Amino acid sequence: MPFNPLKLAALLLATAGWLGAGGVTVTATDQKNEAVPELVVWLDPLGAPVPPADPAELAATVEQFNEEFDPYTIAVRLGTKVEFPNRDDVQHHVYSLSSPARFEIPLHGGDETEAVVMDQTGHVPVGCNIHDWMISHIIVVDTPWFGTTDESGRLALTDLPAGPYKLTAWHPRLRKTDEREINLVAGETLAVPVELRLRPDRRIRRAPTAGGSRY
Amino acid sequence: MSIRLHRCLPLLCGLLAGLTAGPAVAQSWSPEVDLGWVHNDNVTNSIRQQKDDSAATISASVQQVRVLSRDWQGSLKLGADTKLWREYSGLNLSHFSAQAGLRRKFGLGPYATKLDLSFEAFHQLADVSEWSGNGYRAAAALQKRFTPQWFGRLTADLKRLDAGRAVYSGTVATLAAAVDYDLTPQWRVSAEIRYGEGDQLSWCRESFPEFIGKGPQWTDGIFGGDWFPYESDGNHRGGHFRVVRALGDRSALSLGYDFNESRAPKNHTYRNHIVSLNFTHAF
Numbered sequence: 001m002p003f004n005p006l007k008l009a010a011l012l013l014a015t016a017g018w019l020g021a022g023g024v025t026v027t028a029t030d031q032k033n034e035a036v037p038e039l040v041v042w043l044d045p046l047g048a049p050v051p052p053a054d055p056a057e058l059a060a061t062v063e064q065f066n067e068e069f070d071p072y073t074i075a076v077r078l079g080t081k082v083e084f085p086n087r088d089d090v091q092h093h094v095y096s097l098s099s100p101a102r103f104e105i106p107l108h109g110g111d112e113t114e115a116v117v118m119d120q121t122g123h124v125p126v127g128c129n130i131h132d133w134m135i136s137h138i139i140v141v142d143t144p145w146f147g148t149t150d151e152s153g154r155l156a157l158t159d160l161p162a163g164p165y166k167l168t169a170w171h172p173r174l175r176k177t178d179e180r181e182i183n184l185v186a187g188e189t190l191a192v193p194v195e196l197r198l199r200p201d202r203r204i205r206r207a208p209t210a211g212g213s214r215y
Numbered sequence: 216m217s218i219r220l221h222r223c224l225p226l227l228c229g230l231l232a233g234l235t236a237g238p239a240v241a242q243s244w245s246p247e248v249d250l251g252w253v254h255n256d257n258v259t260n261s262i263r264q265q266k267d268d269s270a271a272t273i274s275a276s277v278q279q280v281r282v283l284s285r286d287w288q289g290s291l292k293l294g295a296d297t298k299l300w301r302e303y304s305g306l307n308l309s310h311f312s313a314q315a316g317l318r319r320k321f322g323l324g325p326y327a328t329k330l331d332l333s334f335e336a337f338h339q340l341a342d343v344s345e346w347s348g349n350g351y352r353a354a355a356a357l358q359k360r361f362t363p364q365w366f367g368r369l370t371a372d373l374k375r376l377d378a379g380r381a382v383y384s385g386t387v388a389t390l391a392a393a394v395d396y397d398l399t400p401q402w403r404v405s406a407e408i409r410y411g412e413g414d415q416l417s418w419c420r421e422s423f424p425e426f427i428g429k430g431p432q433w434t435d436g437i438f439g440g441d442w443f444p445y446e447s448d449g450n451h452r453g454g455h456f457r458v459v460r461a462l463g464d465r466s467a468l469s470l471g472y473d474f475n476e477s478r479a480p481k482n483h484t485y486r487n488h489i490v491s492l493n494f495t496h497a498f
């Protein structure tokens with residue numbers, strides 16, 4: 001087999017990466033000890049630089065389907081182009097009045113997609129000007145390590161360089177973000193239980209009222 | 216007041232034409248059905264010898280909303296409803312209606328004030344054929360959401376019916392203020408107060424002191440005997456309180472209590488206490 005220096009370098013890098021990588025599994029529960037899904041979690045490295053973003057990964061989607069946004073919460077990396085495809089056959093009018101991203105996608109019909117680049121970190125609540133109950137929360141972070149918890153309140157992040165991190169959790173029903181410092185050890189997965197005190201769900205109601213109008 | 220339906224027809228046709236010919240994309244038709252039960256402790260609207268009855272109510276509508284621009288929406292609604300009384304079937308009424316609406320939203324988002332203008336033309340079918348006829352309803356509503364839980368509404372509406380016999384015809388203008396509060400995402404309480412002026416339809420007996428010696432009246436047979444319908448001009452005060460339970464995103468069950476007090480000249484006052492139970496489903 002002929003010697004290939006490129007293959008060797010790739011193998012060495014992969015081995016070094018594996019040796020130096022750790023992971024974290026977050027399990028989120030509320031004051032009733034029930035799982036907290038849709039919790040946005042991200043890790044900022046402490047004392048280490050944030051690796052540059054791969055431009056191909058700076059893409060995310062917030063759909064409008066059945067007159068709701070999907071997902072309800074999402075984390076994206078700074079610079080991400082978020083697409084807003086309309087999968088309904090009715091029109092939506094997507095907007096945000098937030099300071100990190102102030103935009104308006106007026107009146108787009110079925111199968112139309114518009115996109116917005118998130119160029120500031122922070123919380124971007126997104127609404128629809130036609131359907132008042134529609135809401136989605138985009139959290140723009142400057143780190144490649146983020147995600148949202150699943151139905152069982154769990155999120156696993158893998159392949160992180162060993163070292164100290166700040167773990168931040170955000171949810172629309174939290175009064176303020178939940179922050180803690182963790183230390184990741186190479187070759188180990190750290191279990192982080194996150195116990196949260198959630199406020200009542202204060203979303204605008206969608207169900208009809210007798211004699212009222214849905215719009 | 217005698218604004219005739221045919222005078223408003225050109226306005227309705229104009230609104231309909233505007234809604235169907237605009238460049239905006241139409242939303243699809245959204246059907247909604249409502250099944251209910253209602254009990255009224257004074258269906259005769261009488262000051263004495265009141266009669267009570269309960270009715271099953273069914274209504275169905277389809278609505279199309281057309282987004283005309285960022286701030287303007289138009290809507291078209293076709294509806295049918297019927298009320299079937301258990302004891303006094305002569306009170307049964309059905310309506311077929313077409314409504315055109317225009318909404319102006321003053322700003323972006325759920326907390327922007329909304330002004331709704333609507334015009335509805337309807338045909339009324341009654342068991343007593345002289346009560347059948349055509350009518351219209353013009354309404355304006357100013358709506359505002361203050362928080363995700365608090366919602367307020369001011370409405371003004373004018374309703375006119377031209378029935379086969381003058382005693383059933385009439386015009387009523389009403390002003391109302393209402394608030395909704397969502398205790399939880401499932402439970403809503405609503406309250407409304409209202410004031411109205413206009414024609415009131417009541418039933419009375421020839422043997423009542425006020426009518427003794429006035430000669431025979433035209434009777435419609437709804438309450439039998441010597442009961443006859445009459446009309447007076449007066450004012451109405453009332454309100455309602457309602458508790459609504461959401462059943463998922465598209466259905467709701469509501470229990471309501473409605474109070475009405477009507478005063479006519481010479482201090483003829485009658486009251487209604489109405490309890491209703493409704494199931495609404497939006498498809």
Ligand SMILES: [Cu+2]
Pocket residue numbers: 067091092093128129130131134
């Ligand atoms: Cu929408």
